[in-house]
Amino acid sequence: MNVAELIEKYFELNDEERLRFQILESLYLFWNDQINVISRKDTDQLYERHVLHSLGIANFIQFQPGTKVLDIGTGGGFPGIPLAIMFPDVQFTLVDSIGKKIKVVNAVKDELGLENVTAHHQRAEKVKGKFDFVVSRAVTKLKPQWSWINKKISAESFNILPNGFIGLKGGDLTDEVEEMHLDVEEVPLSEFFEESFFETKKIVYVAKP
Numbered sequence: 001m002n003v004a005e006l007i008e009k010y011f012e013l014n015d016e017e018r019l020r021f022q023i024l025e026s027l028y029l030f031w032n033d034q035i036n037v038i039s040r041k042d043t044d045q046l047y048e049r050h051v052l053h054s055l056g057i058a059n060f061i062q063f064q065p066g067t068k069v070l071d072i073g074t075g076g077g078f079p080g081i082p083l084a085i086m087f088p089d090v091q092f093t094l095v096d097s098i099g100k101k102i103k104v105v106n107a108v109k110d111e112l113g114l115e116n117v118t119a120h121h122q123r124a125e126k127v128k129g130k131f132d133f134v135v136s137r138a139v140t141k142l143k144p145q146w147s148w149i150n151k152k153i154s155a156e157s158f159n160i161l162p163n164g165f166i167g168l169k170g171g172d173l174t175d176e177v178e179e180m181h182l183d184v185e186e187v188p189l190s191e192f193f194e195e196s197f198f199e200t201k202k203i204v205y206v207a208k209p
């Protein structure tokens with residue numbers, strides 16, 4: 001199954017989106033040789049393990065045009081870059097505390113001509129401004145992430161779900177969820193995607209109280 005087929009199994013793509021997703025592979029192969037942003041054993045699984053995984057969020061919520069999304073600990077741009085391809089009218093801010101990863105994000109963004117992405121070498125705790133949603137994948141436990149970002153989530157919601165945090169996580173989350181002392185919605189990605197990789201993967205959603 002080629003790239004477009006894997007993504008188009010689940011999402012309708014227009015020509016521009018399809019082309020951008022196709023170009024991603026050569027961009028990440030080139031950049032990953034120089035700066036390790038995705039595990040080298042995973043590069044042949046880029047579309048399933050990184051792109052489709054990131055797009056789990058697009059199955060959970062269709063962001064409205066004008067939504068502002070912050071991706072904390074984006075690494076080489078996950079989930080921010082695939083989401084920015086899928087939602088061209090949504091503004092994405094991608095941050096990571098490691099500068100060379102942001103160099104890769106900026107190169108990918110420029111090659112794809114993604115005008116809805118800005119990327120900064122910055123710690124999540126230091127980001128200024130307000131966002132409708134904060135997203136992340138594989139950064140740290142929920143509680144510290146929530147403490148970094150909860151005051152950066154705007155109180156006025158205009159999407160189908162209240163503003164909040166949407167994370168991509170794996171494994172047993174019982175302890176992490178308990179220590180949050182807030183409602184945490186857990187949605188298995190196997191509800192959306194049939195590939196076995198997603199059997200243990202989840203979306204976690206915390207609405208701003």
Ligand SMILES: C[S@@+](CC[C@H](N)C(=O)[O-])C[C@H]1O[C@@H](n2cnc3c(N)ncnc32)[C@H](O)[C@@H]1O
Nearest residue numbers: 073074075078096097098122123124137138139
């Ligand atoms: C395991 S990587 C995941 C990268 C990417 N989200 C992905 O799924 O491919 C975790 C990333 O979080 C970044 N990170 C950790 N703590 C951070 C913080 N306080 N602020 C910004 N980035 C942070 C690290 O530099 C690293 O790039």
